[in-house]
């Protein structure tokens with residue numbers, strides 16, 4: 278579903294992505310781990326079309342995606358700081374992707390979708406609030422609902438729970454996995470929390486200085502055929518690099 | 527409670543003195559002249575005032591000023607938004623230079639701002655011969671006045687927007703793009719609502735200045751009565767001719783524009799404040 282091959286990006290003298298290759302199968306739930314500055318956000322932004330790589334190929338759902346605009350890639354992006362539209366109500370936020378669609382879906386259909394999304398992320402009745410009137414966890418749920426309202430086949434999340442306290446975080450983790458399983462999306466999510474990655478994902482990839490340095494099966498789903506079939510044979514099961522220590526810490 | 531800055535917030539006598547002095551200065555420098563203006567304008571009675579404002583030359587000056595503003599304000603609004611967009615959204619060679627150039631008119635004397643157009647398009651100017659062939663007049667005509675005013679009022683909109691858009695960042699715009707918005711949809715639905723109060727402030731300042739500019743316009747206008755005199759120039763002419771009451775009468779129009787600008791800007795500030803307060807109150811309510 279997401280196939281990245283030989284992706285490289287350089288800014289000035291720094292290699293941000295260094296011949297990076299990875300594959301996330303349809304319906305897969307993959308976590309991206311790695312120290313700060315290892316290129317996780319950049320990788321997601323290249324996949325989403327918000328940045329361009331200098332070299333390498335990107336295929337989404339089997340099609341080359343390099344020249345598609347961000348909105349034409351069939352994917353959703355949950356940003357690290359949520360990036361909610363602060364001047365719109367929660368309902369308008371969630372409806373945004375439908376409002377800009379041409380032809381625009383009928384009013385009733387949009388309203389129904391908003392209600393469904395609010396129920397999905399367990400925020401019923403909060404449609405009239407402004408984002409500034411929500412708690413951190415609620416904002417995160419709105420960001421997720423807004424992204425899911427356009428029915429993306431691929432979901433990219435950049436440290437979605439990073440700013441939340443432990444309790445909210447654990448609650449939302451479970452819900453992300455539940456939603457992923459219910460909708461059958463292909464999910465790639467960045468986290469710096471090793472435990473979170475292992476608990477949630479089918480597979481966790483380790484990034485260091487723009488390179489994939491290892492991967493390991495997670496407990497998100499019993500290690501099934503899907504996972505095994507796509508684990509490349511030529512990589513160590515888990516990092517042998519200095520990044521190892523960060524994970525074990 | 528620990529006092530972090532001893533001395534501040536103490537000594538009521540000093541505080542009273544400072545506040546009193548500031549208020550007195552403001553009254554003397556700002557309110558008193560305005561009062562004098564209105565008293566003088568109506569010193570000859572309402573009829574004299576009406577006559578001064580409706581005099582054909584005055585009416586022509588008002589018309590010209592409005593035409594200039596109607597051209598300059600939209601043009602500089604579009605330019606300001608575009609410049610602020612480029613400076614805050616793209617990294618390119620010459621970005622810093624563009625930023626400096628946008629602010630340049632503020633540091634150039636208005637006389638110079640007018641003179642450059644004469645040097646370029648005047649009869650003896652660089653493009654003078656070329657223009658005399660085509661018969662198009664720029665200096666001592668409407669185009670020159672518009673150019674000079676454009677130049678002088680260039681920084682207002684961009685100056686309001688650059689810090690605002692820089693601070694707001696691009697996250698919401700990127701979110702809109704990933705959700706499928708086209709460029710124009712993103713601009714109209716996300717960017718514009720986020721910058722609208724700052725934009726309005728810039729437009730107000732730009733309008734006030736475009737109607738009130740004296741120096742640059744006086745150089746390029748040629749001061750042909752009833753033709754190339756704007757309101758500020760017409761006031762100067764009346765004053766030179768010792769028609770003090772009429773000069774003050776027309777001047778009240780500009781003072782009116784200034785007062786209206788102040789009131790509208792204060793309204794915008796209050797509104798911005800109210801939105802902030804509402805936001806933080808709501809946050810408190812959530813936290814409680």
Ligand SMILES: Nc1ncnc2c1ncn2[C@@H]1O[C@H](COP(=O)(O)OP(=O)(O)O)[C@@H](O)[C@H]1O
Pocket residue numbers: 288293311312313314315316317318319320
């Ligand atoms: N536009 C940019 N210009 C220069 N350096 C950048 C830019 N974007 C990212 N970087 C650098 O690239 C590296 C990877 O950044 P990022 O992808 O945000 O890492 P992560 O999300 O893993 O913390 C960092 O060293 C960062 O400073």
Ligand SMILES: [Mg+2]
Pocket residue numbers: 317318319435
């Ligand atoms: Mg990051």
